[in-house]
Amino acid sequence: MTPRERAIAALTMQTPDEVPTFELEFQISQEMFGIDIQPEDLLRKNIGKLSAGEKERRLCELAEDIVKVYDQLDYAIIPGPYGVGWVEGVNVSAEKRVLHREIIKLAGHERMIGYHGDGTFAIPDGNEMYGFIYAISDDPASVHARARHMAEEAIERNKRLAESGVEVLLLCSDYCYNTGPFLSPAMFSEFIQPYLAQIIDAARREGLYTIKHTDGNIMPILDQLVACRPHAIHSLDPMAGVDIRKVKQLAGGQVCLCGNVNCSLLQSGTEDDLRNSAQYALEHGKPGGGYIYCTSNVPFKGVEPRRYQIVLDEWKKGRVYPPPDC
Numbered sequence: 001m002t003p004r005e006r007a008i009a010a011l012t013m014q015t016p017d018e019v020p021t022f023e024l025e026f027q028i029s030q031e032m033f034g035i036d037i038q039p040e041d042l043l044r045k046n047i048g049k050l051s052a053g054e055k056e057r058r059l060c061e062l063a064e065d066i067v068k069v070y071d072q073l074d075y076a077i078i079p080g081p082y083g084v085g086w087v088e089g090v091n092v093s094a095e096k097r098v099l100h101r102e103i104i105k106l107a108g109h110e111r112m113i114g115y116h117g118d119g120t121f122a123i124p125d126g127n128e129m130y131g132f133i134y135a136i137s138d139d140p141a142s143v144h145a146r147a148r149h150m151a152e153e154a155i156e157r158n159k160r161l162a163e164s165g166v167e168v169l170l171l172c173s174d175y176c177y178n179t180g181p182f183l184s185p186a187m188f189s190e191f192i193q194p195y196l197a198q199i200i201d202a203a204r205r206e207g208l209y210t211i212k213h214t215d216g217n218i219m220p221i222l223d224q225l226v227a228c229r230p231h232a233i234h235s236l237d238p239m240a241g242v243d244i245r246k247v248k249q250l251a252g253g254q255v256c257l258c259g260n261v262n263c264s265l266l267q268s269g270t271e272d273d274l275r276n277s278a279q280y281a282l283e284h285g286k287p288g289g290g291y292i293y294c295t296s297n298v299p300f301k302g303v304e305p306r307r308y309q310i311v312l313d314e315w316k317k318g319r320v321y322p323p324p325d326c
Contacts, residue, residue, distance in 0.1 A: 004112050007076035007292065009067060010211050011168070012255050015289030019282065019319040020076035021312075022114075024213060024234070025171060025298040029069045031306040037066045054057040058100055063102030063159045070111060073312070076292070077105055077168055080115035097164075115161050117169030117203065117210070119154020120196045121147060123182045136191065145190055151195040155202040168209040171199070171230065174218025177271040178240040185220050193221075197228040204229070211258060222251060222259040232256035238277065239264055245284040256290045262297040263312055266303045271310055278314035286318070291320065 001009070001017045009016035048056065070078050080100070104113055124132045126321045135143050158169055173182050181188055200210050212230040217240035217274045225233055233251075236242045236259040244260035251257075258282040265274040285291035293315050 002202065003074060003076035004110055007168075008209070010290055010292050011211075013253070013256060013290045015321055015324075017292065017321060019286055019291060019293050019315065019321070020202045021073075021315050021319075022075040022077035022079065023298050024079055024262050025300075026069065028076075028078075028303055028305060028308065029280050030300050031140040032308065033069055033072060033301075035065050035069055035191050036060055037062070037069050048278070049250055055095065055291075056251050059095055059098045061161050063106060066103055067106040070107065072159065075111060077112045079170060080113065080166070087297045098165060108165060112209070114163055114168045114170050114211075115166045116172050117154060117158045117161060117166075117199070118171040118173040118198055119150040119152075119157075119193050120171075120173045121150070121179070122173035122175065140191075147191060147195045151198050154322065156197050158199070158203055158208065162203075162206040162208050166208070166273055168211060168231075170234075171210055171212045173214065174216065175214045175221065176218050176237075176240065178216055178237075180217045180219075185224065185314060188221050189224055192206040193224045193228060196225075200228050200230050201206050211256075218242060219246075222247065226251045226255050230255060231260050232292065234258035234292075234294070236260040237296045238262045239296065244281055248284055252288065252290060253279075256292060257285050258292040259296045260285060261293070261295045262299040263300070266295065266299065266307050266311070271307070274307060274310050275314055278311050279318065282318040286321070289321075 001085070003020055006016035006018055006020035007022070007249050010020055026037075046125040066078070093264060106112070121132075132143075146295060161169070175183070175188070175192065183191065200212075203210050209232075210230045211232040211234050212225060212228070213234040215235055217235045217237070218225060218233070219242060233247075233255055235248055236244050236257060238260055239262060242260070244257060262274070265277055282293060286291065298309075
C-alpha cells in the first residue's frame with residue numbers, strides 16, 4: 001500500500017498493511033535534513049523583487065523541498081499550510097496557489113494533502129477570555145450568531161479546499177486544558193458541538209476526511225467529539241492524562257485515533273521514557289486498525305533531531321500488521 005492508501009484505510013476504520021504516520025506540523029526540517037521548508041523564511045526578503053517567472057520557479061523549488069522532506073519522513077499526510085506565514089501587505093494568493101498546486105502534483109498520488117479547516121470556538125487568549133464568558137452569560141444569542149458565522153465561513157472555505165485537491169481537513173481548534181475542557185460539557189454541547197458537527201457533515205458531503213485536533217484532557221467531552229463523526233481524533237494528550245488504551249476501549253470502534261506519543265518527552269525525560277511512550281501508543285492504538293501514529297502535538301522547533309528519530313525508529317519497528325490469516 002502507498003502511505004496515502006494506509007491513511008485512508010485507517011481513517012475509514014480498516015486495517016492497512018502498516019500503521020501510517022504524520023504530524024500536524026514538522027518544524028525541524030533544517031536541523032534534521034538540512035532543508036528549510038518554511039516559506040516565510042525563504043521569501044520574506046525578496047518576494048517583492050522577483051519577476052513572475054522567478055517567483056514561480058522559486059515556489060516550485062520550495063514545493064520540491066517540502067515533498068522531499070515528507071518523502072524522507074514517509075508521512076501519509078502532507079500537512080498544510082506548509083508553514084506559510086506570509087508577509088503582511090503582500091498579495092500572495094497567487095503564490096500560495098502555485099505552491100499548493102505543485103505539492104499536489106508532486107505528492108498527491110502517494111500522500112494525502114491536508115489543510116486546516118476548523119471554524120469553531122477555541123480556548124480564548126487572555127485578552128478575550130472574560131469577554132467571551134460574559135457574552136455567554138449576558139448575550140448567548142450573539143455567541144450563537146458568531147458561531148454560526150464562523151462555521152459557515154469554514155464550510156465555504158473547505159469547499160474551495162476540496163476543489164483545489166485537499167483531501168483531509170485538520171480541524172485545529174483547541175478546547176481543553178490539562179484539567180479538562182475550557183467550557184463545561186453542557187456549554188460545549190450548546191456553543192461548540194453543533195457547529196463542529198455541521199462543519200464535519202459538510203466536509204463529508206464534499207468527500208473530505210476530517211481529523212479533529214485538540215490538546216488537553218478531552219475525556220469529559222469525548223462522547224460529544226465522537227458524535228460529531230470526525231474520521232479521526234488527534235492528539236490524545238498523555239500530558240493531560242489521556243490514555244490511548246482507555247480511549248480505544250471507549251471509542252476505538254467508532255473513530256480513528258491519532259497520537260498519544262508524549263511530545264514533551266522530545267525535549268525532557270530520558271530516551272527510554274520516549275521509547276516507552278512510543279511503544280505504548282503503538283501497542284494500544286494499533287490493534288484492529290483505525291490508528292495513525294504521531295506525537296501528541298508536533299516535532300517543535302528546538303527539538304534535537306536524534307530524539308524525534310527515536311519516535312520514527314519505534315514506529316518502523318512496530319508499524320507492520322500481521323497478514324490477515326495470522
